[in-house]
Amino acid sequence: MAKDKKVTEITDMDVDFAQWYTDICRKAELVEYASVKGFTILRPYGYAIWENIQSIMDKEFKKTGHQNVAMPVLIPESLLKKEGELVNGFAPEVAWVTEGGSEKLEERLAFRPTSETMFCDHWHNVLQTYRQLPMLYNQWCSVIRWEKTTRPFLRSREFWWQEGHTIHETAEEAEAETQQQLNCYADFCKNALAMPVVKGRKTDKEKFAGAEATYTIEAMMKDHKALQSATSHYFGDKFSRAYDVTYTGRDNKLQYPFQTSWGSTTRLIGAVIMTHGDNNGLVLPPAIAPIQVVVLPIAQHKEGVLDKAAEVVARLEKSGIRVKGDFSEQSAGWKFAEWEMKGVPLRLELGPRDIEAGQCVVARRDNGEKVTVALDELENKIPELLSAVHDGLYEKALDNLNKHTYAAATVEEVKDVFETKGGGFVKTMWCGEEECEVRMKELAGVSSRCMPFKQEHLADTCPVCGKAAKTMVVWGIAY
């Protein structure tokens, strides 16, 4: 294997990408399997990543006027069934409660797979006047969907997420909210996760059950597969009508509000693993890394080393950096490998020679580069280096996305990308017919990821049927 392979606990990604992914999830101590199939335990290190994601995102939501609420976990069957499309979409994966204590329940209760119905029921009760609009709600919770095959973070029967639900006076306002939140996600991916995404609209076939329009951000993983990383839905007044959510409008007439919902999940952690990870393990963007800098004393038995290292930790902590000193008895080499596997962005080495020279060695996790930093300048240099790691990660991810995005004019060309070029995103024109979308899946094995907002005119005709093309679609193999 390559010389830079230093962690042997992790299967190489080029040998077995799926195994590599699972190895990271387990060996970096992010998750552990629970005793029920498809349920996972988020361990302290994994949960800390999620907490960082939550705290950054939550602040963004609040900046635009959203408020957090908590809805019940159980939904009565009758309530869930009021909107036909949503029920049909989720029916195969709903888990039910049928007993309470020793009593059989009169009516089955669904574990929430998503909470549109609960929000609508609540709004039905509390909404009176246009003066209360818009209502901009969000909740952080877990939901249950009885998936058939499961993988940590990517697909599990319970997952943690945030679901935003809003109602508005006008369709335009609701549409704008949908776009605003999609952009919020895309910005988050870029600024916090160092992950570029393609923004676009889902085709009718791929959109959320019951939505009028679904918008998505799609990211490309290191194996060139697509990962839907967040979605934002516009519902029109469909749910309002189904759940009888009404208010008295400015015209003193009864009106139905226009609704949106938008969500992102712990899947984002899976996205980070597969966007930045390497053969030595996890690589975390600094913004969400539970530990941004690990301080490793070298020859720590020697006089003064541990004291100096503790001093460095305290100074960095004081300047607001998430820092940990590893003063355990393990050898230096072992610690290097361990913290590399856990994806810590910066490693700060401090040995007797450094102390004498008034400096330390800082190694970047993203590219392995080592630089010598004067101890006096730590408070300035460490944030600079963290920011450099972020940029380095983003550049690399963007390069991966660009290098594996193709344009195709025929079905054969689409197939060729997946058969000989190792896959990626393929842009083609499309007539807009679902029949052609299905046919593309049959012929080339790809599904439509989205119709990007950034449209290009690649050709005049649909590569499947040859009729006049309406829009450009991006195809890929999805997780």
Place this chain on the structure above:
RNA sequence: CGGGGUGUGGCGAAGUUUGGUAUCGCGCUUGGUUCGGGACCAAGAGGCCUCGGGUUCGAAUCCCGACACUCCGACCA
């Protein structure tokens, strides 16, 4: 849900074909020597062999069943 693979101390495996006292490496504990890329020596601890039935004097091993994990499809955040 269809098709493969796997299940043995915390982790990774050998043993299963041909039934006969449960093995190895890592990790863990204690002591010592080490310490700038996964150190070494010594002594220890730890296992209803995934679970449930069956066959047998005797089952990790053979038979039946269940469950879990995993990979490839279909479905989905």
